[in-house]
Amino acid sequence: MISESLEKYISNIPKTELHLHIEGSFEPELMFEIARRNNINIRFKTVEELRKAYQFGNLQDFLDIYYDGANVLIHEQDFYDLTMAYFRKCKENNVVHTEIFADPQTHLSRGVKMETIINGITRAREDAERELGISSYLIICFLRHLDEDSAIETLEEALNYKNEIIGVGLDSSEVGNHPEKFKRVFARAKEEDFRLVAHAGEEGPSEYIWGALRELNVSRIDHGIRCMNDEGLIDYLAENQVPLTVCPLSNLKLQVVKNLSHHPLKEMLNNGLLAMINSDDPAYFGGYVNENFLQTAEALNLSEEDILQLAKNSFKASFLPE
Ligand code: HPA
Ligand code: ZN
Secondary structure (H helix, E strand, O other), X not given: OOOHHHHHHHHHOOEEEEEXXXXXXXXXXXXXXXXXXXXXXXXXXXXXXXXXXXXXXXXXXXXXXXXXXXXXXXXXXXXXXXXXXXXXXXXXXXXXEEEEEEOHHHHHOOOOOHHHHHHHHHHHHHHHHHHHOOEEEEEEEEEOOOOHHHHHHHHHHHHXXXXXXXXXXXXXXXXXXXXXXXXXXXXXXXXXOOEEEEEEOOOOOHHHHHHHHHOOOOOEEEEOHHHHHOHHHHHHHHHOOOEEEEOHHHHHHOOOOOOHHHOOHHHHHHOOOEEEEOOEOHHHHOOOHHHHHHHHHHHHOOOHHHHHHHHHHHHHOOOOOO
C-alpha cells in the first residue's frame, strides 16, 4: 500500500502533461450527451455497456473504439466541451500546463472543418488559462496508418492556424508504419518552425525511435519505452536528454507491459533518461495523471525523490520557455 503522505505529495506537486490525446479524454457520459444533441447513434446502449467494451488486447483494438467514439464530435461547441472537461481534470490533478494532441484527420475525413476543430479547442484553452490558470499548447498529430500526402494536406490546412498550433506529432498504428514514411511532412513542418514530436517505441521496436530521431528530427519521443532493449539508444537518449513521454496505465491497458511492476519507468530514471508520467487516453485507460502516478508509484515502489524527479522532468521536457 502506498502511504497517505506519498499520495498527498503526488496530488499536491505541480505537473505538466505532455502526452494527452484530446479525443482520448472523451468520457462516456459526455460522449452520450454530445451524441444525443447531434442525433448520432452510439452502438452501445448505455455508458456502462460502453465502458465494458474498454478491454484491449493491443493498440489496434483500442484505436478502433477510439476513432468510433470521436465520430460524435461535429460542432465547435463539441470540441470546446471535450477540451474544457479535460481542463477541469487538469485542475483536479494539479496539472498547471498541458500540451494537448489532437487528430484533425479523424474529423476532416467526416467533413468536419479544420476551423471547427481548432476554434473549439482554442476557445477552451483561452478560457482555461483565464478561469483555471492552466496554460497549454496544441500539437496536431498525423495518423500514421494514412499516407504521407494526407498528412501534407493536413499540414497545409493547419498553416492557416499557425498561431494556435505549437507543433506536429505522429500517432495511430505504429507497427508497419515506420517514421521514415513521414519524412517530407516533418521536414516541411520544421521549415514552418513547428516543434516536432512522434510516437515511437510503444509497440514498435527501438529502431522506430532511431527513425523518429534521425529521419524526422523530432525533439521529443512519445512513449519510447522500447528503448530499454537498445544499449546504444539508451546512451544516446541520456546524453542528449531527449524527453520520453511515458504513459504507464496506457502501456498496461494495451498490454505493452504485462503488469505495472514490470514497467521500465524506474529503470529509465536510473539510466538518467528524461522521462515523465502522462495519461495518454485517460477516459479509456482508467485514470488521469495522478492515478498514473499513484499506481506506478505503488507498483515500482517510487520514492518522494522519484516523484519530484518525474514532475521536474515534465517541466524540463515541455515547450514552455525557460
Ligand atoms: N498510440 C498511438 N496512437 C494513439 C495513441 C497511442 O497511445 N493514443 C491515441 N492515438
Ligand atoms: Zn499517445
